[in-house]
Amino acid sequence: MPVPNPDALKFLQTRRSRPAKTLTMPVPDRDTLMMLLEAAARTPDHGKLEPWRFIVIDRAAMAQLADLATARGTALDLDAEQITKGRTQFDQGNLAVAVIEVQRASPKIPAIEQTYSAGAVCLALLNAALAAGWGANWLSGWPSHDRSFVAQAFALAPNERVAGIIHIGTETSAPPERPRPDIDAITTWL
DSSP states (O other), rough: OOOOOOOHHHHHHHOOOOOOOEEEOOOOOHHHHHHHHHHTTTTTTTOOOOEEEEEEEEEHHHHHHHHHHHHHHHTTTTTHHHHHHHHHHHSOSOOEEEEEOOOOOOSSSHHHHHHHHHHHHHHHHHHHHHHHOOOEEOOHHHHOHHHHHHHHHOOOOOEEEEEEEEEEESSSSOOOOOOOOOOOHOOHHH
């Protein structure tokens, strides 16, 4: 017989990301963050390839990334609203972890499975932070997908890309519940 863990199930059924703009100080200290990263690294990883790594972004680095987003947005001739949106996640952040997908050559593990694993790490880190009592949010945005930005910001290799940026901090307000999928409408039974 399975042994249920009702607290864990209740957490998963009620979890809710916190908007990054509502997260403030304090943020997890290094030891606490390492514990969260260890939890995230327990993600399914077919072939044990570890197709992901972490880059911790502190407050000082956030300011540099905000300036880089503005410069890159200007170089791309983006409109002011797009530039501001790309800059804002770094302007408002105090601590974040960039989860970097690392595509590894493998005769057995397709690239898509490595991508899924990196996405699973993002969700695992988000959930670990929330379960530990922190506010957290998974963001990306145009800077995360711009090769020039990520090469300058994170020194990514050609086989790497940003899977997500997980902002972590103290929540200042709980967001309202939002509509959830109609499970009956999206479920097929065979």
